[in-house]
Amino acid sequence: MNARIDHLVIAADSLEQGAAWCEATFGVQPSGGGKHALMGTHNRVMNISTVRFPQCYIEIIAIDPEAPAPGWPRWFGLDQPALREAVRELPRLVHAVARTDMIEMLRQSLANCALDPGLPLAVQRDTAYGLLKWRITVRDDGRTECAGALPTLIEWAGAHPCAHLPKTPLTLQELVLRGLPQEALDVLKLPEVLATPVEPANPAPLSATLNSPRGTVMIDAWHAED
Template sequence: MAAFDHLVISAGALGEGGAWVEAVLGVPTEPGGQHDLMATHNRLLRLGEGEYLEVIAADPSRPAPGHPRWFRLDRFTGAPRLTNWVLRADDLDAALAVAPEGAGRATDLARGALRWRMAVPGDGCLPFDDGFPGLIQWQGAHPAAMLPDRGCRLVSLTVSHPEAGALARALPLDDPRVTVVAGPPGLAARIATPGGERLL
């Protein structure tokens, strides 16, 4: 089994994404860093022990990579929004062995002092129209432990997809906060904040 790790807010520009999260949740995000392999950069918000929210965008200071960026960022348009979620696995190879086709290939990654392995799809798209989560295995420190606690917590995550039954069966997760429902592809996260619950 795997555990909830983080939410992904995609944005056309990182500053725009960070400002949107702050406007919705009423708390600031923290500087993250750059991902050399994907030419992306991020900002972060702690959601509790071992859980966080990531705002991510293409990094305009870097040349485009010679392959698709993760989370469909090469195709992203419009306002910042919740586009993906990520599960933490103790054994990424084992998780991938039972994951749906297209979940990605285990890739070694690093950002500053952080080291991890992540399943990266070759086309940047995850199964079930991105309803299936990215899979990650941290090696050492977890980013949430490095972030200030702003008092935000994930209350619930609703994953919508026309093939809700098949998606639910494919998830290596037992978390009462996560619900899969039939409907158009999409994600909705309810976050507890110091100012009350907010919806992403």
């Protein structure tokens, strides 16, 4: 087992908009979070762990209007004009992140499959429980590979966010990744994920199904053709 799904990424125009969308969609509000000085972004997070998806959370992320713009593209494609326009309407699921203790090996193995997961960057943010530190793969252009279906890799140094996030009534039940090359699936070995070809009836690169106080909710990821 090389990697496990760590968190889902929801891009929002602002954290206030993202929190309101969470309440309307799931009946719950995100709690913790903080600022990413390296990328000029900030977030709110909430625990969505299950036995199938242990130590898993949702991240609502937005460009921080109080932070200076970084001198490089922000992660998760947040600077793409089409995505910026889309999230002004409503927040969008854009990506999933997979954790590993072998980030360098998996990154190189994906590169050997002619995929560009990016290079590991060292990132940290302050929390009420201390400093969170991790390494995460980010491409030079800030975009995600395979239209967002190929998970970004993350390697935590020390505590995981879920160690201090309270349990919520929102839980991840299923995650579908579409259109990933078999070679990438062989590298990542994600045991909890359903991998399928791109479906003409649903071209979303990924879809997540969650149980919530508002019932079962399925959200499809944004893609450039929306």
